[in-house]
Amino acid sequence: MSKRSSVVAMLTACVVMAAGCSSDSSEGGDSTGVTDTSVTIGSHQPLTGPASPGFGDVAPAAKAYFDYVNARGGVHGRKIIYKYRDDAYDPVRTVSVVRQLVEQDKVFAIFNGLGTPTHTKVVDYLNARKVPDLLVTSGCTCWDAPEKYPYTFGFLTDYVREGKILGAYIKKNFPGKRVAYFTQDDQLGQDGIKGLDKEIPAASVVSRQVYQPGNLDITPQVAAIDQAKADVIVAFGIPQYTAQLRKAQLKLGNSAQLVLSTSSGGEPTTLVRLLQDATPDQSATSLIQGIITDAAAPLPNETRNPWIQLFTKVRNEYATSLPLTTAMVAGMTAAYTFVQALQVAGPDLTRQSMVSAMEKGGFTGPSFVPFAFSKTSHAGGTGTRVGSIKGTAIEYQGPPMTTDNGNGPVVPYDASPATPPANGIPTTR
Known part of the structure; x- marks a missing residue:
């Protein structure tokens, strides 16, 4: 081959390579996972494991809403293909699952990945690969870092905000009472504590107990709370441990007022399921009455709410076995928001x-x-609404409250x- 021919061949190869790289994300044109008729997204979800009770229904609910949208033409002519895989709330499995979705399944984005200890293990990887990491089902403030994580966006009201709102409620309604914290030993619990501490006077906190996910024996922590004679116990964790906390209270004869974050299983139906075997003398429903909790959206039994009517219709058409719980509302809310963003x-x-x-x-x-979404904020929700459990519903006590994750007021x-x-x-729009 002549020198001239070699040069031509090299130039031709470069042109071909350039054409093949037309989806180069550095130019803003990466359309991996997108065709003329579909967009494929993926997620890691706790379909089994300790977080499955309460959260295992989030992904099936989201898929049901996507099926509803797909049956009506999709978004811009594209149907949404949703591949979610079980990580059992195990960070090691999360890494494997997400790599498979990105490198083998070639998903366009990771959508609604669930869990603080799990998702923190993949957020650096996703941003390094420039994969949109959207609507993370976790209230960790770490997702709100546009400069560090430009591709990541939260979904839930972050735990600092939620802690501030619950803390303000406790400060107002239980003045002078002794307060104990029961929290998961990771960013979930740590952020919740940050929020609580911004509102609850330090002198009122008589015990701070943490638990490790995976160890269901929390007897020592509850015994310490009992010995501290706390009047109020506020929890930031996952539902399975909240149920263990309530069972331990019954065993010890402890009557402290429970205050549960949304993530801790404050949703009544889930708590009832988890407490079915708590005592033969009382119904599970009776064991949750008066528990104070919060919600970021209406509950499924608010049947007059138009959103609940819509989501119940979707559930009845596309996921008839799906329980009517907050997890269903959360999954469909995330899916609805994702569809808005696609539009x-x-x-x-x-x-x-x-x-x-x-x-x-x-x-x-x-x-x-x-939501707080903007170029300078990738945080999710900005507030929540506090109430007490009555029957299997939440009786709201006042309007929704909003705040920031700093030192701003709760309003x-x-x-x-x-x-x-x-x-x-x-x-x-």
């Missing part, structure tokens, strides 16, 4: 256009308070709630 990202869908759509913010839905949020569109599918 805003437009028909020429790329990973960068999806990130830009998320940063535009302004998404509406069933949540009581807005009421009184804007009118959004209503779903007639066909249940959002459109571009």
Whole structure:
């Protein structure tokens, strides 16, 4: 081959390579996982393991809503293919599952990955690969780091905000009472404590107990709380451990008031399921009456709420075995929000256009308070609503409350709630 021919061949190869790299994310054009008729997304979920009770239904609920949207034409002519895999709330498995989704399944984005100890093990990897990491089901403040994690966006109200709101409630309604903390020994519990400590006077906190996920024997922690004579126990963890906490209270004859974060299993139906074997003398429902908790969106038994009516319709059409719980509402809310972002990202869908759509913010839905999404904030919800359990419902005590994850005040949020569109599918704003 002549020298001239060699040069031509090299140039031709470069052109071919360039054409093959037209989805280079450095140019904002990466459309991995996208075809003219579909967009494929993936997730890690605790379908089994310690977080499965209460959270195992989140992904099936989201899929049901995507099926509903797909049956009505999808988004910009694309159907949403949702591949979620079981990580059993085990960070080691999370790493394996997410790598498989990204490197083998070639997903466009990771959607709604669930768990603080699990997702923290993959967030660096996803951002290094420039994979959109959207609507993480965890209230860790660590997702709100646009400069460090430009591709990651939270979903839940972060635990600092939630801790502040619950702390403000405790400070107002239990003045001078002795308070104990029962928290998971990771970012979930640590962020919850940060929020609580911003509102509850330090002198009122008589015991701070933590538990390790995987060890269900929490007798020492509850015994320490009992010995400290706490009047109020506030928990930040996962539902299985909240149920263990309530069982230990019964065993010790402890009557302290329970205050549960949403993540800790404050949803009544889940708690009832977990407490079925607690005592032969009392019904599980009777054991949860008066527990104080919070919610970021309406519960499934609020049957007059238009969002609950929509999600119940979706459930009845596409996931008839799905329990009517907060997990169902959370999964469908996340899916609804993702569809809004897809609409805003437009028909020429790329990973960068999806990130830009998320940063535009302004998404509406069933949540009581807005999301914080913008170019400078990748945090999820900005507040929650406190109430006490009555029957298998939450009797709200006051309006939704909102705050920041710093030192700002906890204030009421009184804007009118959004209503779903007639066909249940959002459109571009």
